[in-house]
Amino acid sequence: MASKELPMPSRQQTVYDNWKIVSNGRHDKSFKPDHHFGRKKVDWYLSRDLAVMLTEDKAIKLVFEAKGDGHSEGDYMVEDRANICVSCGRPDALTLHHIVPDMYRKWMPEIIKSKSSRDLVLLCKSCHLGYESHADDYKNSIVREYDMPLEGSGWILTPENHTVRKAASAIIKYRDGKLPGMPLERLKQLESVVNTYKADLNVEESFDDVLLVAIELTDRHKGPHFIEHGEFVVAKLMEKEVSSESQVRWPDLEAFIKSWRRHFLTNCDCRYLSARWKIDGNIYR
Ligand SMILES: [Zn+2]
Structure with missing residues (x-):
């Protein structure tokens, strides 16, 4: 699910003023001294991913074209929206x-x-x-x-990788003491599977290095x-x-x-x- 927790402004937060909000108009508008807003408004935009912080102190830039930049009066886009779930109306645990x-x-x-x-x-x-x-x-x-x-x-399916990965994983578990009952004969079989894979790879790496590659193998790419x-x-x-x-x-x-x-x-x-x-x-x- 593509969702994320919203950073909800806390009530104890100091109220900052004089934030600059830069419009994302077609001709990148420069800061206007009369464009000053309170922290609450700034949080409103930021919490909805509708603005990004600028490196300049106390300034954000809108990621959409702001009111007056093409949206007609009465359109949803120029309306102030409530900070609540559009379905049940609760104000907390909100996601986008x-x-x-x-x-x-x-x-x-x-x-x-x-x-x-x-x-x-x-x-x-x-x-x-x-x-x-x-x-x-x-x-x-x-x-x-x-x-x-x-x-x-x-x-592209590579089902043969499954056997190699399983073998490598069992060898590592055995070495970590997680499979104490494994017969020596079984261990040799598993090592043989990994050794065959190592031979196919035709690389200089040690058995242990190949083991680490083998446990990451996927069944398709x-x-x-x-x-x-x-x-x-x-x-x-x-x-x-x-x-x-x-x-x-x-x-x-x-x-x-x-x-x-x-x-x-x-x-x-x-x-x-x-x-x-x-x-x-x-x-x-
Ligand atoms: Zn809800």
Whole structure:
């Protein structure tokens, strides 16, 4: 589950003022002396990953385009949001939830990814867990639709590694005194498996060094044509491209993002989600 604990501002915290908040406008705006905010506002942005700390003292930079930078009045993006779970309303144990899962989002074009704070909501741990099982069902339906497993495709299987790893692991356990009853004959068999592997490797390393390599062996590795599930799905969704008003759009990708929003609304009882948050909310800004 892609979630993380939010650093919740403590009540005992000193109230600092005069923080600078730098907008992420198209023409990187320089600090404006009249842009001073309280620590509470700064924490609000930081706790949602909506801003990053600058090296300059007491300054943060927004990671999205701020109010007045393209969002119309009445839009969800210009609204002050409550610091509570959008489902049950509790103010603690909050986590960030990406409505469009990161496994897809990370392959989307920058113009969409950089504007996706609309699809970032607060859920408490319990509501987050509850929704994730529904999200897993939806991902599995995408697996079937695109015939692309969640683990990706293009794995090269090396089942023979399994025997070598098991042998190496048993030898190490025996040496650590964890397998005292192992017959000497069995130990020799295991050493023979590792020695055969060492001979195949044709390296100068000692038996003990090869042992350390052998316990790290995996049963599969990514081949030259390996592709992640999300990478494949997003590439398919971007095949159809249209241009309107000098902006490139991907209608199938738009429908996909909106389908995740719809799925979230249908399967998570969002009693505390702003009424301004809409399935049809803009994807490109
Ligand atoms: Zn909740």
